[in-house]
Amino acid sequence: MASHRKPRTSVLISPGSRRTAAGLTTAALASVTLLSQSADAAPRAPRPSIEEVKKKVDDLYHQAEVATQKYNAAKERAEHQSATVDGLLDAAAKRAQRMNESRRELGTFASAQYRTGGMNPTAQLMLAKDPQQFVDRSHLMERLTSRQKQAVTDYQEQAAAAARQRAKATSSLEQLQHSQASLKESKQSVQGKLAEARQLLSRLTAQEKARLAELERQKEEAARRKAAEEARRQQEAERQRQQDGSTGDSTGGQTGGGTSDGGSTGDSYATKAEKALAFARTQMGKPYVWGATGPSSYDCSGLTQAAWKAAGVDLPRTTWDQVKVGQRVATKDLQPGDLVFFYDDISHVGMYIGGGKMIHAPKPGAYVREESIYYMPIYGSVRPA
Numbered sequence: 265m266a267s268h269r270k271p272r273t274s275v276l277i278s279p280g281s282r283r284t285a286a287g288l289t290t291a292a293l294a295s296v297t298l299l300s301q302s303a304d305a306a307p308r309a310p311r312p313s314i315e316e317v318k319k320k321v322d323d324l325y326h327q328a329e330v331a332t333q334k335y336n337a338a339k340e341r342a343e344h345q346s347a348t349v350d351g352l353l354d355a356a357a358k359r360a361q362r363m364n365e366s367r368r369e370l371g372t373f374a375s376a377q378y379r380t381g382g383m384n385p386t387a388q389l390m391l392a393k394d395p396q397q398f399v400d401r402s403h404l405m406e407r408l409t410s411r412q413k414q415a416v417t418d419y420q421e422q423a424a425a426a427a428r429q430r431a432k433a434t435s436s437l438e439q440l441q442h443s444q445a446s447l448k449e450s451k452q453s454v455q456g457k458l459a460e461a462r463q464l465l466s467r468l469t470a471q472e473k474a475r476l477a478e479l480e481r482q483k484e485e486a487a488r489r490k491a492a493e494e495a496r497r498q499q500e501a502e503r504q505r506q507q508d509g510s511t512g513d514s515t516g517g518q519t520g521g522g523t524s525d526g527g528s529t530g531d532s533y534a535t536k537a538e539k540a541l542a543f544a545r546t547q548m549g550k551p552y553v554w555g556a557t558g559p560s561s562y563d564c565s566g567l568t569q570a571a572w573k574a575a576g577v578d579l580p581r582t583t584w585d586q587v588k589v590g591q592r593v594a595t596k597d598l599q600p601g602d603l604v605f606f607y608d609d610i611s612h613v614g615m616y617i618g619g620g621k622m623i624h625a626p627k628p629g630a631y632v633r634e635e636s637i638y639y640m641p642i643y644g645s646v647r648p649a
Contacts (some may be wrong), residue, residue: 314475317468321461325627328457330611332554332563333582335450339555340581342443349440352433454554458628487636491620494638497596498619536575536649537601543574544615544623547632552625557581562625564613567632568603571615577649583613590648595637602647606640616645 312320468476544567553561558570565586569579579586587605598604598616606612614624614637625632 314468314472315479317464317472318476318479321464324457324461324464326607326611328454328461328554329564329627330609331450331453331457333565333584333611335447335454335555336563336565336582337584338443338447338450342440342447345436345440345443349433349436352429352436451555458554461628484636484639487639490638491636494620495618533599533601533647533649536572536577537599539575540571540577540601541615541617541623544568544571544632547571548623548634550625550632552627552630552632554628562632564625567623567625568613568615572648575649579648583610586613586648587644587646590646593645593647595642595645598637598645599647601649602645604637604645605643607643608641610643612640 465473465476547558547562547567547570551561552563554563555566556562557566562570565581565583568586569581572579579589583605586603587610590603593599593602595604598618600616600618602616604614604616604622606614612624614622614635616622616637617634620637621634622637623632623634626635
């Protein structure tokens, strides 16, 4: 019996075809390799230099300080408006109580009229025929006694006053909500700037951190040298004043007339300034915390406000308002206790102690300390008392 086998199908590949297939495979693999290498070799942003990082971090701290002053201003407004709202709501409640008392008095008159009939029979007959016309407001007022008329007038006045009080309270509440929204926005801005600065610093290697510290030291050293030069200038100016004064005494003249005329004022200011500085010195070593006014931490304007308060002088909360208080003075004429403001946007302040130095709350991560006033660009100075 013959066996039936299925014929085998043979695929013949010519040598040329094999070479072509091999070539395609090789090309495909090469393409994949090149793509992989291209992806790995994609150009990366150049790593910023340590000088660039320092500038960026300093800018972020500066921006955070501006946002801090906005936060302080918004917080002060919110606290003031909150107190205003509380007062208005309390006044509105009292108005409402007086209005209710007037209403109860009117109710008493109405009840008495109901019990006694209130009107004569003729009037009752007229009322039954045409109630709408008879109970006309003007006719009713004519029938009321003077006391009843006064009760109606009081009620109307109390109702109007209560409405005005409610309107004021509503308006003040809207302002409070706006201030609270501004407060929240400023707070988020400060936190965002500080978080970005921390992130930049966290990426630095140990070597880069050491380089950053060296740059900071060089900046501080340059500021100290300038402060030392200022201290020498002040000492020389003081020696010259003393010489001029002794010459004036020997000739019977009075070359120090300006100082003499303002001596009592100067002494008074010096006394207050020493109290303010004594307070500031006791705060040294406490941390800078944005928005803080003590006693355990401060921001820059919180420290100056607390220091001068210890001397009996009330300063506003923000640098922008503190710079408007008192008398403007030139840098060369600074006296201990004067407030020195920095940057064109007046976002930082310190208290002058003499010799080109100040006490201030510098920035996040730092502590209340003495430092040269030339560490930052000076905007101007004031004598607050």
